[in-house]
Amino acid sequence: MRQVLEWVAASPVHRFLVHVGKATLLAVAVLKTLPRPRSYMASTIQQAYTMGIRSLPLVLFISVLGGAVTSQQTGAQFAGALPIWVVGSVAEKTMVTELAPILTALVLIGRIGASIAAELGTMRVTEQIDALYAMGRDPVPFLVVPRVLGGVLVFPALVVLANVAGMTAAWFVGILTVDGLTTADFVYGARFYFEPFDVWYSVIKGTLFGVAITFLACYIGLEGKGGAEGVGRTTTLATVVSTVAIMIIDVAVVPLLKLF
Amino acid sequence: MIEFRGLHKSFGSLVVLNGVDLTVREGETLVLLGPSGTGKSVLIKHAIGLLEPDAGDVIVDGISVPSATPEELARVRRNVGYVFQNAALFDSLTVLENLWLALDDDRNLRTPESCREEAAELLRKVNLDRSVLDKYPAELSGGMRKRVGVARAIASKPKYLLYDEPTTGLDPVNAENIDKLIMELRREIGVTSIVVTHDLESAFLVGDRIALLFEGRIHACGTPDEILASTDPVVRKFVRRGRADAAVA
Numbered sequence: 001m002r003q004v005l006e007w008v009a010a011s012p013v014h015r016f017l018v019h020v021g022k023a024t025l026l027a028v029a030v031l032k033t034l035p036r037p038r039s040y041m042a043s044t045i046q047q048a049y050t051m052g053i054r055s056l057p058l059v060l061f062i063s064v065l066g067g068a069v070t071s072q073q074t075g076a077q078f079a080g081a082l083p084i085w086v087v088g089s090v091a092e093k094t095m096v097t098e099l100a101p102i103l104t105a106l107v108l109i110g111r112i113g114a115s116i117a118a119e120l121g122t123m124r125v126t127e128q129i130d131a132l133y134a135m136g137r138d139p140v141p142f143l144v145v146p147r148v149l150g151g152v153l154v155f156p157a158l159v160v161l162a163n164v165a166g167m168t169a170a171w172f173v174g175i176l177t178v179d180g181l182t183t184a185d186f187v188y189g190a191r192f193y194f195e196p197f198d199v200w201y202s203v204i205k206g207t208l209f210g211v212a213i214t215f216l217a218c219y220i221g222l223e224g225k226g227g228a229e230g231v232g233r234t235t236t237l238a239t240v241v242s243t244v245a246i247m248i249i250d251v252a253v254v255p256l257l258k259l260f
Numbered sequence: 261m262i263e264f265r266g267l268h269k270s271f272g273s274l275v276v277l278n279g280v281d282l283t284v285r286e287g288e289t290l291v292l293l294g295p296s297g298t299g300k301s302v303l304i305k306h307a308i309g310l311l312e313p314d315a316g317d318v319i320v321d322g323i324s325v326p327s328a329t330p331e332e333l334a335r336v337r338r339n340v341g342y343v344f345q346n347a348a349l350f351d352s353l354t355v356l357e358n359l360w361l362a363l364d365d366d367r368n369l370r371t372p373e374s375c376r377e378e379a380a381e382l383l384r385k386v387n388l389d390r391s392v393l394d395k396y397p398a399e400l401s402g403g404m405r406k407r408v409g410v411a412r413a414i415a416s417k418p419k420y421l422l423y424d425e426p427t428t429g430l431d432p433v434n435a436e437n438i439d440k441l442i443m444e445l446r447r448e449i450g451v452t453s454i455v456v457t458h459d460l461e462s463a464f465l466v467g468d469r470i471a472l473l474f475e476g477r478i479h480a481c482g483t484p485d486e487i488l489a490s491t492d493p494v495v496r497k498f499v500r501r502g503r504a505d506a507a508v509a
Contacts (some may be wrong), residue, residue: 087341088447119352123350126346126348126351127344127346127348128344128349128350128351129346130305130310131344131348131350131412132341132361133308133309133310133337133351134308134310134340134341134344135361135362135412135416136334136337136338136416137361146443188322196371259446
């Protein structure tokens with residue numbers, strides 16, 4: 001019996017379920033902290049500012065490339081087969097509903113998620129987290145809530161800016177590289193299939209990605225162990241888990257939003 | 261009073277504590293000696309609930325720490341200051357902000373500036389100048405960091421102080437200064453202390469009693485004279501080797 005219990009305890013499924021349980025408890029602790037804004041508001045604003053300013057150039061750069069390649073590819077694939085204004089339609093639907101949120105999330109996993117996991121992982125292995133507990137301080141309002149809320153505030157805003165940058169690049173590269181495409185064609189195409197909900201959809205995705213990336217990075221960082229090697233493993237794990245999580249959210253959000 | 265009763269702790273298949281029974285009396289400084297990796301730090305971390313025992317109990321002022329409610333645990337942690345081995349200062353915060361975290365509570369009622377005078381007074385107690393307040397931990401020497409760690413631990417005016425390897429990694433002069441500080445704090449604020457170390461010179465200087473942790477249990481416990489006079493082979497071997505190292509140093 002003891003051997004069976006030891007085998008169950010060592011199994012990956014058991015370890016996964018333990019992590020799910022611990023992450024759920026952390027999520028509950030975050031929610032319980034929210035009614036006490038004085039304990040986290042100042043750090044949240046600082047975190048949001050740092051996340052936004054540090055990530056903006058890279059987010060814009062990647063979105064510009066995403067927009068540029070979308071209009072180039074659409075022009076190359078559909079020229080002669082479909083009306084030329086389709087370039088604008090495809091660019092709008094692709095950028096706003098998919099590419100801008102996903103590209104922004106991938107950039108922020110590397111830029112913000114990895115940084116949070118490394119920082120909290122280092123704090124864990126150098127006993128700084130234990131020091132907080134020893135002082136009777138709760139790490140949740142001090143470390144977790146400001147980072148998660150900072151992500152919730154900043155990620156949707158970055159996604160909106162990524163939409164603007166991506167669409168601008170799609171238009172500019174489109175009229176330069178797609179034969180016969182004019183600004184009027186591009187704008188007509190973009191407006192033809194545009195629905196205001198596309199922008200909301202983009203913002204909702206950005207918010208969900210923001211929660212997932214920052215929360216998972218905080219959880220994985222707080223669970224860090226070992227020395228420098230352990231911090232490296234923690235950072236890699238946070239990057240991999242967040243990437244898988246945002247792809248799952250991206251797939252799941254379509255049927256979920258259709259319910260409303 | 262802090263009591264460890266039949267404490268067991270394992271990490272995976274590694275048994276670290278195997279039934280530790282130890283009582284720390286009011287007002288005394290108890291030194292916990294033992295070879296590296298025998299679980300000295302693990303033992304004292306149980307006293308503030310940083311680790312949960314597999315079996316046994318830790319009682320601080322009548323409160324069972326493993327089964328304490330959050331309010332009881334908060335009370336225990338307010339009464340017990342913990343000096344971490346590498347100080348564990350928050351490296352993204354200045355010394356002032358580090359001390360402010362210990363002085364203030366979760367409600368954030370004060371700003372670091374309003375805590376400046378109290379923080380300077382804490383630094384004075386550990387023989388550091390107030391000019392250190394605006395420095396980051398990375399700008400301080402190892403000895404200064406340890407002192408700031410002590411200042412942070414005494415900020416809540418604790419009844420008990422737990423020192424985890426306070427002189428490890430320090431040169432002999434700084435190590436002696438930390439030993440003096442431990443004795444001064446006992447005189448000035450009358451704290452009960454547990455000092456974890458494998459520095460025998462330090463142990464015999466600061467300890468009222470010395471406990472030897474060996475193979476997961478308290479192998480011997482007594483006054484420094486009793487430990488020196490012990491005929492137990494494990495104690496003899498440990499004390500002789502330690503004092504030989506101290507003589508060479």
